[in-house]
Amino acid sequence: xxxxxxxxxxVICKSGTSVKIECRSLDFQATTMFWYRQFPKQxxxxxxTSNEGSKATYEQGVEKDKFLINHASLTLSTLTVTSAHxxxxxxxxxxxxxxxxPETQYFGPGTRLLVL
Amino acid sequence: GESVGxxxxxxxxxxxxxxxxNCAYSNSASDYFIWYxxxxxxxxxxxxxxxxxxxxxxxxRVTVLLNKTVKHLSLQIAATQPGDSAVYFCAxxxxxxxxxxxxxxxxRLSVIA
Numbered sequence: 001x002x003x004x005x006x007x008x009x010x011v012i013c014k015s016g017t018s019v020k021i022e023c024r025s026l027d028f029q030a031t032t033m034f035w036y037r038q039f040p041k042q043x044x045x046x047x048x049t050s051n052e053g054s055k056a057t058y059e060q061g062v063e064k065d066k067f068l069i070n071h072a073s074l075t076l077s078t079l080t081v082t083s084a085h086x087x088x089x090x091x092x093x094x095x096x097x098x099x100x101x102p103e104t105q106y107f108g109p110g111t112r113l114l115v116l
Numbered sequence: 117g118e119s120v121g122x123x124x125x126x127x128x129x130x131x132x133x134x135x136x137x138n139c140a141y142s143n144s145a146s147d148y149f150i151w152y153x154x155x156x157x158x159x160x161x162x163x164x165x166x167x168x169x170x171x172x173x174x175x176x177r178v179t180v181l182l183n184k185t186v187k188h189l190s191l192q193i194a195a196t197q198p199g200d201s202a203v204y205f206c207a208x209x210x211x212x213x214x215x216x217x218x219x220x221x222x223x224r225l226s227v228i229a
Contacts, residue, residue, distance in 0.1 A: 006159075034216050041124050043205060044160070044219045093159050095217075105217065107152075107159040 002028050004096045006108040013084055014116055021079045021111045023094030029074035030096035034105070035067075038091040050077050084115040124203060126224040135193040139206035139220045142187065146208035150217065151180060151191045153202045160205060163191070193225075201227045 003026040013019050023033055032051050036044040048069050050056040056069035068080040077096075081088055093110040129135045141149070147168045152160035166173045166180045166189075173180050179192040189206050203224050207217040 004159075036219075043221050046216045046218070049216055091157075107161075110157070110159045112157070 002096075002098070002104070002106040004030075004094065004106045004108040006092075006094060006111050008111060009109065010112040010114075012114045012116065015085050016083055019081045019084055019113060021081075021092055021094075021113075023077045023079070023096065023108055025075045025096040025098075025106070028096075028098050030077075030098060031074065032097045033071055033077040034095045034097075035069060035077075035079050036093045036095070038093060038110075044093060047079075081113065084113070086115045089113055089115045124222050124224045126226060128226045128228060129196045131198060131227050131229050132195055135191075135196045135200070135225060137191045137193075137204050137223045137225065139189040139191075139223075140187060141189060141206065141208045141218075141220065143208060143210070143218070144184075144187065145210050146218075147210050148208070149180070149182060149189050150207045151178075151189075152205045152207060152219075153200075154205060154222075155202045163204075196225075196227050198227045198229055201225055 005024045007022045011019055034049055035047045037047050038044045046059050047062045048056045048058045050069050050071040052071050052074050058064045066082055071077040091110050091112050095105050095107045097105040150165040151163040153163050154160045164175045164178050164180050166182050171182050177194045181190045203222045205222045206220040209215045209217050
């Protein structure tokens with residue numbers, strides 16, 4: 001089956017630093033990747049949609065300059081949280097799709113970010 | 117539109133009993149629906165899906181029912197086991213290719229052994 005990995009699985013950083021999270025599709029080419037954020041006891045909220053080779057589309061309320069997304073290849077998308085603050089602490093989850101429809105969207109295991 | 121819950125509703129079920137988890141969706145244009153299971157600290161795991169041209173679909177121990185008239189989706193788990201304990205989310209999307217999923221607020225299922 002299709003496998004999506006995320007790295008790192010968890011990260012602790014100091015306030016003001018930047019953190020990069022990688023999302024990789026291991027055995028298929030992902031033309032589209034999605035980034036979600038999940039706060040404790042809440043649902044997944046879409047942050048942005050990323051298509052390979054083009055700029056990401058951000059959801060309303062998500063700062064594109066703070067959450068930098070790069071989808072440079074068909075197997076890798078990165079999310080960089082710039083100048084992280086404690087309120088950015090959350091569980092970040094990516095999903096990848098091979099353009100065959102929503103039923104082929106596969107989720108990564110998530111990355112837990114804690115900003116001190 | 118999205119619905120986000122600040123407090124997850126919880127369903128407690130005795131082991132061996134059947135579980136029914138409900139979900140209300142808001143977008144009448146949604147054409148495809150998925151149920152996910154999420155264990156603590158992990159990403160969502162696909163359980164079962166259904167398209168809007170169906171009202172019922174069965175899998176192994178799970179059944180999804182769709183009522184488009186009232187925009188309601190349910191997940192039935194037969195003979196619930198301790199390993200079924202998790203948070204369950206419904207998700208919806210229009211069937212237009214690579215569109216993002218909109219997640220419901222989720223329900224925590226606790227199985228009592």
